[in-house]
Amino acid sequence: MEDQGIVHLYLERSQQALVETKNKYGAYCKAIARNILSNYSDIEECENDTYLAAWNAIPPNMPRKFSVFLGRITRHIALDKYGYNTAKKRNREFEVILTELEGCIASPETVETEYEAGEIASLINQFLYALDEQARNLFIRRYWYSDSIKNLTMRFNMSSSKVKSILFRTRNKLRDHLHKEGVNL
Numbered sequence: 001m002e003d004q005g006i007v008h009l010y011l012e013r014s015q016q017a018l019v020e021t022k023n024k025y026g027a028y029c030k031a032i033a034r035n036i037l038s039n040y041s042d043i044e045e046c047e048n049d050t051y052l053a054a055w056n057a058i059p060p061n062m063p064r065k066f067s068v069f070l071g072r073i074t075r076h077i078a079l080d081k082y083g084y085n086t087a088k089k090r091n092r093e094f095e096v097i098l099t100e101l102e103g104c105i106a107s108p109e110t111v112e113t114e115y116e117a118g119e120i121a122s123l124i125n126q127f128l129y130a131l132d133e134q135a136r137n138l139f140i141r142r143y144w145y146s147d148s149i150k151n152l153t154m155r156f157n158m159s160s161s162k163v164k165s166i167l168f169r170t171r172n173k174l175r176d177h178l179h180k181e182g183v184n185l
Helices: 003-011 016-036 040-057 066-085 092-102 114-130 133-143 149-156 160-180
Strands: none
Touching: 003 016, 003 066, 016 040, 016 066, 040 066, 114 133, 114 160, 133 149, 133 160, 149 160
16 A cells, blocks of 8 residues: 555544554564564564554644654654663673764753754755765665674675775764754864
């Protein structure tokens, strides 16, 4: 079923919307959650919570791109679950990903308003659009989808050192871009 048809089912409050969403995007949502969480039951819970959140959000929200809408919901739920799970312990794999980006973007404590956060997001998008396709895809897969270095090497058919090198240079370019635009890190 096409995305518009699924969204229409949500608007009609049809339970079939959930079935169609799971059929089309279940694996996608699980993959996003799996890259952040390591426990299978947490991943399944995150997937189901995504469907509930989509049910509650449509209407009033009308997603422009349904897959991105679901991906964003899944990611936020998985990050919340990760925070809950790691209140006393650490997930080393995901902790490394967060640490890599620390020097590039300002922490939430330094961003005082929603407007500033939106401006920084706009600058990051501008930066990403200016990158070559390979660097952009690596950056997004690593820092949005939380793919491991091993998965990136297989996906892009590169050595681990090349992937790390491209990500390192891209982070440095992002830091320089944000600094040039007046974002204090």
